[in-house]
Amino acid sequence: MTKLTETKESLERMQRFDPDSLARESDLGARFSLAAAVEPAKKLIRLYNQLGTSALDDFPDDILDQIKKQADADYNRFKSLLDFAPDEQQSPAQTRDQLVSQIEGAYRAAFQSLYMPIAYGASKSIDFQRMENDARASLQAVTDQASEITGQLSEQQEQAEQVLRDVRKVAAEQGVSQQAIYFKDEAKDHNELADTWRKYTVRLAIGVGIYAVATLFMHKMPFFYPDTAYDSLQLVASKILIFFVLTYMLLLAAKNFLNHKHNEIINKHRQNALMTFQALVDAAKGEESRDIVLTHAASCIFTPQDTGYTKNQSSSSSPSVMEMLPKTVLRVDK
Incomplete structure (x- = not known):
């Protein structure tokens, strides 16, 4: 599997992750609930969603490796929350708080690693969007002009037919x-x-x-x-x-x-x-x-x-x- 494919899979895994699943109130109860990690996780996932997978095609291997490592590390933090079991911990409340703190602090490190690739992907996306808009505007102008000419010709055709009917009399x-x-x-x-x-x-x-x-x-x-x-x-x-x-x-x-x-x-x-x-x-x-x-x-x-x-x-x-x-x-x- 190529570096590009591995990076895309890691990035898409973070983008598709459901942050609400981290709360686990149904099986942990209100005492050990991880609901405090939901909002920081949503913020972190929003950051990953700003990086389009199509932009990865232009990045060199070292940048791809940086993105992949960061995505894998953050996903591992999510997985730690999903695997958290209070009965297996000597101090479950302290362990829970540490896991939540890791999610809260993960955003800064992810931002430092991803803000340059995100900026490049955004500029590329905006440029293609502008060209697409220009192309659509040109095609619409041609279509409008063709419709206008066709309408005028139809009106003139009706007038010509009316004149011809009068002449036949x-x-x-x-x-x-x-x-x-x-x-x-x-x-x-x-x-x-x-x-x-x-x-x-x-x-x-x-x-x-x-x-x-x-x-x-x-x-x-x-x-x-x-x-x-x-x-x-x-x-x-x-x-x-x-x-x-x-x-x-x-x-x-x-x-x-x-x-x-x-x-x-x-x-x-x-x-x-x-x-x-x-x-x-x-x-x-x-x-x-x-x-x-x-x-x-x-x-x-x-x-x-x-x-x-x-x-x-x-x-x-x-x-x-x-x-x-x-x-x-x-x-x-x-």
Whole structure:
């Protein structure tokens, strides 16, 4: 059995010990009861409980031997109380008081032997707890963002379905509005592609978050542990390279998602505009007014629009008065 295993067994034996069993009032009676040793024993056991067994893996053999000897000595004091028999003692009251005094004085010696290992174990535990909290916070932030995006997309999907139901009510309209089917099909294709890229974006975002957390612990793994400065440089460079590749893929997926959502909205706008195109034409009185209305309507339908997903850099504007004048002048000349 190794020194580490022996030390863990001795430490765990002290940590699991029940101090209330030392009182022995049922078999010793009130006269020779060892109840006075219970509270000092509890205090001593609390000290041992502050030293986690996981910290023992990092200690050298001499420190392990020190911890083991101290734990065995204190356990032997407990065992002496459990084995105490008044009828076997010449002066049972004096022997009892000596045993209780040994338990009361054991705390100081145990503290001197254990306070440094306890301090190391506490600092190690706090550091891992902080890293675990940071990791959980990062994962929760990614999950919250993914849930928020999914909720927004669901709301927009419901709005799009409502618009589509309204469009179907006038789908039988004759004339120019029949061409809206092309924009409808195009909007549907872009919607499906947007859903696909949305899934990629969410998955890549979660993947980047998981990789960012994993890199916090990678250098602690024996396979990745750098032995030289060159190994450390290679490890850092590989981490950065992989992170930038994943981030680039995430940005690319998000960009494709935004582009498809933009094109979906543009085509749905053109579909809706064409469905009402005929109503605008019918409402215009006179050939000249009708030409003006058609020019403005066509410009509104086919001019690139800002949707909030992508920015349209082209500064297109409505047709100017000069663009509409030739048709009107020609008609007046006739």
